[in-house]
Amino acid sequence: MDHDPGLNALSALGGFFVLHTGRPPRGPLPTLARAYAARDADVKREVYENPVIFRVRKVARSVRAPEPRVAASLAHLGLAARLWSVALGAAAVYGTLPDLDPRLLHWDADASAPDELWLTEVRALPAERIGEVVRDGHLVPLAAALGAQLPISERLLWGNAASAxxxxxxxxxxxxxxNGRREVADRARALAAGLFAHPTLAGTLDAVTSRRRSCCLYYRLPGGGLCGDCCFDRPPGPRPLGGPRRT
Known part of the structure; x- marks a missing residue:
């Protein structure tokens, strides 16, 4: 990472692994720390007042989500995928981890997918701190922000995190x-094994098939089907009136 301060090598892994560095070119964007802390703001007026809920509503319009929890799940899954990809990709490629402190990481909640992230200062951390950085630093407060403002299952959110x-x-x-870089894959799998052993992710995926044990609700979209790791074998039928929800 010292020889690649712009983290340019990550772009070869795909769009979800890209992390912009420096100041955002389109003016100040809210940090993820600010996004996680926001509650009950008038997000119809201003993206910066509550970026998390603004993003959920943007996703809802884009995919024509039939209910808020579906959009919330998909918005959460997209951001979780970006955070894990950046962190695990860097740890696997460089052997070290960029400090993704939410106070340093800026998020454009009004951009298209994958979520645009800007890291204003690149500081290397030991790769073994990936759980502390992503799970504790981001996914815990993100789940709290969503759960405080929308009807969304915490079990579903940690299933999203595991899938991502x-x-x-x-x-x-x-x-x-x-690319003949087996050592990169080995580092990624070793780190992931430790992450999946943590209580928040343990048991979220089937140990043999890696299929989820919860559903992201994608099937509830108009024309939506099943994800490749879905817990269902076929889309569920209409839920009986008053019947339990599967999350």
Missing amino acids: LMGAVRQIDHWAAA
Whole structure:
């Protein structure tokens, strides 16, 4: 990382791994720390007042989500995928981790997918701190922000986090195999194994198939089907009136 302060090597792994460095060119963007702390703002008027809810509503319009929790799940999944990809990709490629302190990481909640992230200062951390950096520093407060403002299952959110992490592992593995960098894949899988052993992610995926044990709700979109790691074998039918929800 010392020899690549712009983190340019990450772009070869795919769009979810790209991390912009320096100041955002389109003026100041809210930090993720600010986004996680915001509550009950008038997000119809200003993206910076509550970036998380602004993003959920933007996703809802884009995919025609039938209910808020569907849009919340997809918005969460997109940001979780970006955070895991950047962190795990850097740790696997460089052997060190960029400090993704939410106070240093700026987020354009009004941009298209993948979520645009800008890191204003690149500081290397030991790769072994990836759980502290992503899980504790981002996914815990992100889940709290969503749960405080929308009807969304915490179990669903940690299922999203697990799915996003496994997606990053698979993409790194694919890139490493294509480029003769098996050591990169080995580092990613070793770090991921430790992350999946943590109580927040333990049991979220089937140990053999890596399929989820919760659903991201994508099937509820108009024309939506099942994700590749979905817990369902076929889209569920209409829920009986008053029946339990599967999350």
